[in-house]
Amino acid sequence: MRDLWIDLGAISQNLETMRAKVSGAKVMVVVKANAYGHGMLPVATHLDDAVDFFGVADIDEALELRAAGIESPILAWLHDPNETFEAAVDADIDLGIATVEQLNRVAEAAKTCRQKARVHLKVDTGLGRNGASLADWPQLVTSARAYAELGLIDTVAVFSHLSSTSEQDDLEQIQRFDHAVSEAKDLGLEFYLRHLTASDGSLNYPQAHYDMVRLGVAIYGLSPFSDHGSAEYGLVPAMTATSVVVQTKRVAAGHGVSYGYLHRTSAETTLALVPVGYAEGLPRDASIWAEVAVNGKRYRISSRIAMDQFVIDVGDDEVKPGDQVVLFGPNAEVGPSVDELARAGDTINYEVVTRMGGRFKRRYLNQKAKD
Numbered sequence: 616m617r618d619l620w621i622d623l624g625a626i627s628q629n630l631e632t633m634r635a636k637v638s639g640a641k642v643m644v645v646v647k648a649n650a651y652g653h654g655m656l657p658v659a660t661h662l663d664d665a666v667d668f669f670g671v672a673d674i675d676e677a678l679e680l681r682a683a684g685i686e687s688p689i690l691a692w693l694h695d696p697n698e699t700f701e702a703a704v705d706a707d708i709d710l711g712i713a714t715v716e717q718l719n720r721v722a723e724a725a726k727t728c729r730q731k732a733r734v735h736l737k738v739d740t741g742l743g744r745n746g747a748s749l750a751d752w753p754q755l756v757t758s759a760r761a762y763a764e765l766g767l768i769d770t771v772a773v774f775s776h777l778s779s780t781s782e783q784d785d786l787e788q789i790q791r792f793d794h795a796v797s798e799a800k801d802l803g804l805e806f807y808l809r810h811l812t813a814s815d816g817s818l819n820y821p822q823a824h825y826d827m828v829r830l831g832v833a834i835y836g837l838s839p840f841s842d843h844g845s846a847e848y849g850l851v852p853a854m855t856a857t858s859v860v861v862q863t864k865r866v867a868a869g870h871g872v873s874y875g876y877l878h879r880t881s882a883e884t885t886l887a888l889v890p891v892g893y894a895e896g897l898p899r900d901a902s903i904w905a906e907v908a909v910n911g912k913r914y915r916i917s918s919r920i921a922m923d924q925f926v927i928d929v930g931d932d933e934v935k936p937g938d939q940v941v942l943f944g945p946n947a948e949v950g951p952s953v954d955e956l957a958r959a960g961d962t963i964n965y966e967v968v969t970r971m972g973g974r975f976k977r978r979y980l981n982q983k984a985k986d
């Protein structure tokens with residue numbers, strides 16, 4: 616009675632749409648956080664032949680991909696301070712590395728596993744998250760070069776991440792990135808790959824595609840910008856969330872609805888109960904504002920969204936148990952968009968899809984036939 620429909624065909628199509636925009640750069644598809652709620656293993660399995668790289672935050676996510684038979688290169692970049700890197704090196708996971716201390720442990724792991732570790736050095740060009748500061752960058756490069764000469768690591772790539780604060784801030788980061796790359800070259804270290812932009816930077820700065828782009832939200836068919844919809848970029852939202860009406864009842868005028876009575880009926884009316892709540896990832900802050908579609912018509916969730924359920928006031932419309940309820944879908948004919956729900960909940964489309972889960976069942980459409 617609660618389904619997340621994931622259109623794998625749309626995901627493939629979005630990948631091709633984005634490939635055409637990035638001027639021949641390789642594409643890393645970011646599948647962290649359960650592929651932004653779309654299901655990491657089905658998405659990665661579907662795209663394994665079509666990507667150049669997969670990207671995840673944690674090594675555990677990367678190991679899960681390998682255990683499921685994913686063969687594409689996988690980069691993981693956010694590490695436990697006690698990480699030994701042995702399992703990662705053993706499973707041929709590329710490692711985003713930000714400090715000499717991490718690099719030392721990676722080199723130890725390479726010795727133990729008798730296998731070269733594949734390393735992407737991360738430089739902080741201004742975001743202020745992970746990555747070596749510009750001051751620490753030469754030292755990180757120097758020790759990477761030394762380990763490379765010892766045959767313990769392959770320096771696969773240099774990378775960084777934009778803050779997307781303003782065009783000026785991003786352009787400054789792009790300059791600092793160029794500088795960091797040439798500084799590394801002066802110190803005797805060259806990389807196969809340079810990668811900087813995520814979905815937003817890849818759409819905004821063609822000059823910054825370098826050798827690879829890292830795409831998350833655009834692959835799932837959503838716009839990285841709150842002031843531009845995905846259709847402007849030819850992207851198709853891949854997730855549709857549906858449920859069903861489980862109960863209806865006629866009530867008199869003046870009936871309070873759900874916790875806190877944010878809504879009281881203004882006339883005799885029909886209330887319809889839908890079994891989706893904040894446990895499923897529906898933002899509680901979207902109470903009052905969010906709309907859903909039932910039988911092609913929009914209704915406000917005018918009362919408080921609870922843990923397991925919400926109520927809509929459908930007036931005198933013929934709505935009955937079993938009628939499908941669309942929380943969001945790929946276009947206005949189907950129902951509200953993820954972007955509309957995000958605005959209603961005072962959040963962003965990334966957060967809405969990523970948190971969708973709870974008791975929803977994911978169902979996959981347009982899955983490739985197994986060969």
Ligand SMILES: *Cc1c(COP(=O)(O)O)cnc(C)c1O
Binds near residue numbers: 830831
């Ligand atoms: C999540 C993430 C991405 C993907 O970002 P999108 O905006 O979803 O394209 C790229 N790079 C890094 C380092 C990330 O953490």
